[in-house]
Amino acid sequence: MAIDEAGRTRRTTAGVTFAARLAFENISHAFSPGSETLRDVSLAAEPGEVLCLLGPSGSGKTTLLRIAAGIEPQATGRVLLNGREIAGPSIFLPPEKRSIGLVFQDFALFPHMTILDNVRFGLTALSAAEARHEAMIALGRVGLQSYAGSYPHVLSGGEQQRVALARALAPRPAVLLMDEPFSGLDSRLKDSVRAETLAILRESRATAIVVTHDAEEAMRMGDRIALLKDGRLVQAGRAEDLYLKPADLFVAGFFSELNVFAGKVRGGAVETSLGAIDADGLSEGVHATVAVRTTGFDVSESEGATEARILSRRYLGVVELLELAVPGAESPVRARVRCGALSAKARDIWLSLRKSDVLLFETRRESA
Template sequence: MTHSSTGRASTGPAGTGPAGTGRAEPAARGVRPATGVSFAAKLAYESVWHSFGRGADTLRGVSLTAEPGEVLCLLGPSGSGKTTLLRIAAGIEAQTRGRVLLNDREIAGPSVFLPPEKRSIGLVFQDFALFPHYTILDNVRFGLTALSAAESKREAMAALARVGLEHHAGSYPHILSGGEQQRVALARALAPRPAVLLLDEPFSGLDSRLKDSVRAETLSILRQSRATAIVVTHDAEEAMRMGDRIALLRDGRLVQLGRAEDLFQKPANLFVASFFSELNVFDATARDGMVETPLGPFEAPGFAAGADVTVAVRLTAIEAHEKDGGTEARVISRRFLGDSEALELAVSGAEVPVRARIRCGALSPGARAVWLSVRKSDVLVFERRADSA
């Protein structure tokens, strides 16, 4: 379920939902009134470890801070520890070691463990988990049991108006689309005005055509609510679209933290680079500040002569043309992708086909022998390590 925890929240349903469902007058067409503004808080993890019993560690010394009012995206593959971090912050899971602090006040640590309802932290789960036998209004009122019926109804209607669904207050979840259910879950989490809002892959269940619009709406709502937000995703583009900063995790460790442009332009290693771009990867040896690859020589500043390196070339860095000049290649396959084409190319010295993503129409329909040039700003050179893939 969607868990909203503040001093006013309850921990679970007991029988039926809040009394009364009525409707409020809808807002003027096209205008969404703002819900009450949260007091944004700083949430910090200090050297947090976690494991399930005697199994492998799911988190390994993660130190990370979400600043007041920012949207921080936790990015990484399955099993990297993203959701575990959210559950620890919400109080659903306890860390093995380390501390969690809210505005520099310890809420989970060796001697302190605040229950979820005392943390002023809201959590939106991946599946929305709306109660099917509650109306939309009662779903949103669920965490407001410390308020009077009139006050909880007013707060819930304001939250629904903020997400544009006040006209569905008396409806039941089954009549709503996936995108509408997501917005109800968000309204329910925001209604108690949490200082921090946690969202666990909130768009993963949506049709791909809906994702862009619902994601943009959600980001707008987060900005206006001013709550600090931590969003879990495995989609790098989604993280770049939403996050003020991105924390990339791998095997329970924080690999790199920064703005989207930092992680894209200055990745810490090959793993980071490959998470944000499709790459052609070549092993090479640095000599005189240069490396030689099947696509030509490239600069490798900072590497000692004889150093083993990995050269990564983004697919979009390669341009193909039919005029003689550059690296000679032969087209193996060609896929039309709308505004671009995906090529597989045979290149002398390359053990596997070189891949490229080129502008549609750059090559004539029957082109087979082509020449390649590479945009050097999209070539990355890393120290070669066994775990860098």
């Protein structure tokens, strides 16, 4: 932490690293025969990019990270750093030879070591004086230089996370891997620590791969997002690509709470309890799934396309969460609407759909 002319402390600028391209080619992995954790995954993090690995528990995110770090070997496929194979049929570089840093989910700080000693722990190739100098620079990047002589137990969860980040950045890695780095933080701290971490990554210019199960977190941090399910890569791209053009219902449901309806294309539309939905190019007779985001409704007490009755409403601050009975719907329809859109006494209302929040997927073709 530097001190300016007014005597105020400030976080120093992160030292620049030489960002690398990390690529996975046809990676498969299994902890036991017949139980694959990764299935033919091909993916790349470009130089200086923040790539978020997103998916539910058991989707293979952390396993892919461990394979990149050299902690876990893959069954098939290759890992390449700037086009050079670092793990594959012909070579397996150990973790310390890969120029890849890793921030664990639980920070993995040594409680009996000072903050400075924790950060310089991996700088074994340097002299004691050089290691101390680099460690202090790394602590300055995260604004914790003044805690160099303290021990981890005196720090908050957010500060411990920043120490773990400093330790990973101290060797100036070409790629930084972060496994659920904010999952242990209080919800009130997450936003600020996440923003600080992203700023440090941008300054250091290291390529970063961040594992998370939180879609909003992935959208906030990632230049691109790779969504995994059951060990397979389902879709990769920018946040807006996955949100606006999801590859399937699983992707759509990971980024939005949905109301789902089944139907069949007749006359260029799918008939649902919310009305006819434009089939948008699907063939006649195809069975389709219509997904409507809970945010996709305009509500009125006097006019609209579909009648509904309010079953329950929950005040959430900016919005209200409504459960609605709609004629023909097998289960209640959920809607998030702006607070104040309906009077306190409203019961029978009208709904109108916003087309941008309606998604359509082909489910299966009718058998002959």
